[in-house]
Amino acid sequence: MAQFTVFDILRNLLLATQWTVVLSIVSFIGGGLVGMLVLFARISNRGWLRLLGRGYVELFQGTPLLMQLFLAFFGLALFGISVPAWLAAGLALILWTAAFLGEIWRGCVQAVAKGQWEASASLGMGYFQQMQHVILPQALRVAIPPTVGFSVQVVKGTALTSIIGFIELTRAGTVVTNATYQPFLVYGLVALIYFCLCWPLSRASQILERKLNVAHSHH
């Protein structure tokens, strides 16, 4: 049996970590873009669009991410479309992230006082002008801390993609464990790496929250 040093294990895990990072970034950015669409649907003044947005959010918030991954991976295969694991993982995570970000942002937009809509309307601005110049800049300030905070959930969410065979940190942990028979050490290191990814994000969210609160009262 080959001998593995802690360094060997760590090196292999870190190699796989880059895929966790890439998947997290892709999911977060893609989810943010789709989330914008979800946001605009949720706050639209067209009833059917609001309903559509709400249905989307409830569907993705109301089912486990793991099921969504399975459906993206196996479900599309049923229709004869063979989906590589990375694509299914990326797709499912983007759609899942979009549902949560869209809903977080909806709350932030609706937290902007109604008078801001009325004042900008009374000055002759159209809907998108109001959004761009008056509503979103104010909503953004409120939205940044919870958005950064949610990125932690995205990083941890990527761990589930190991189950459909995408090789990222958790999957690498399993592979290395099978080779070394040292599950406690390996998964301990895996957890530590996740922590190193997530903790700075949580901290950033807290610091931003404090900073933006201060900025709001003093500029």
Next chain:
Amino acid sequence: MSLIAITDVRKSFGSNEVLKGIDIDIARGEVIAIIGKSGSGKSTLLRCINGLETIDSGSISVEGAQLLTEARALRELRLKVGMIFQQFNLFPHLTAGRNVMLSQMVVKKTPKDEAAEIARNMLQRVGLGEKFDAYPDQLSGGQQQRVAIARALAMQPIALLCDEITSALDPELVAEVLAVVKELAAEGMTLVMVTHEMRFARDVCSRVVFMHQGRVHEIGPPEDVFTNPRTPELQQFLGMSQAA
């Protein structure tokens, strides 16, 4: 021809009919005070005039153009009729100057330098020339309301609607805002104001509208309305506000 013609306007919120057929014609340069108890429909009427509320029936026309609910027509109307709110509603993320510049640049596509120039003039006009770079939360309520007036004026409206614009102010700040409004009236601006400032209404307004339960109960020059109220409702209302 009247500048703003309000004809048989009706408006309900659910089963509650707030406006039960309102007719008022407002001529250019008139200063109209709308008075009445809360819930009498006066704010709703004002909000209907610039399309913040849609009317159920009847018609409102400004400069002969019908008030339509279609978005583009509504925006054009709002360029003609400015509105000042009880809660000021300045944009808190922008300086006073930027507040006045924004809609000029966004809606009228005025170049930035020109918009800034106009903003300076308008702030000067309301006595806040030196507050161009101040943020709304660095200003007193009275100053914020004056910025809001400057912001509306920058769009060069032909009429201004004022919805209880001094009601959220501390008593000592009311006068500075009313002074600005008085000056606008003297310059010939058409003003429609919902107000509780009876003395101001008496001194400045050309006509007073007393609203009661969704109807125009009495209308006339202030000296008639205030000194010879014909209906018991207005007598009671004036008695109450004098006692207060």
